[in-house]
């Protein structure tokens with residue numbers, strides 16, 4: 279499908295895994311994520327993306343405990359509150375398993391995306407024809423050189 283091809287094009291430097299590009303993108307509901315809330319099976323939502331961090335629990339420099347508190351839930355706020363480094367953000371990619379279902383996203387993030395679609399129409403998105411809703415506000419902000 280055209281839209282899916284566009285998504286994979288924009289994801290080239292983000293979280294694309296060979297086997298998990300366009301048609302392989304999985305969507306999870308909050309309920310599904312919530313089921314993975316133990317130290318042996320730990321999923322997290324950060325910025326509307328779903329991560330299986332089971333293998334990372336013991337390696338986390340901030341300790342296993344804080345991750346367990348967020349297990350199965352949306353850890354965006356606590357992740358950002360800590361002020362994680364760029365390295366930490368890049369580490370996220372290896373645990374990426376899919377996207378939070380559109381219906382389960384907070385209205386806020388939809389609003390941010392709408393705003394970005396409008397305000398960036400003539401700068402960084404020109405010529406890309408990306409489906410911005412799927413790309414996500416944060417990655418657009420990261421790649422954009424436009425003053426915000």
Ligand code: HEM
Nearest residue numbers: 331339340344345348353356357360362363365366369370
């Ligand atoms: C999979 C998601 C996460 C990854 C990949 C990750 C990675 C890291 C890394 C690499 C560090 C070392 C410092 C840095 O480079 O920023 C760190 C520190 C830390 N993280 Fe995370 N983290 C994750 C999620 C979380 C969450 C959800 C919380 C809070 C609930 C958290 C709390 C902390 C704390 C408290 C520290 C210690 C900061 C310090 O001692 O200065 N992390 N994390």
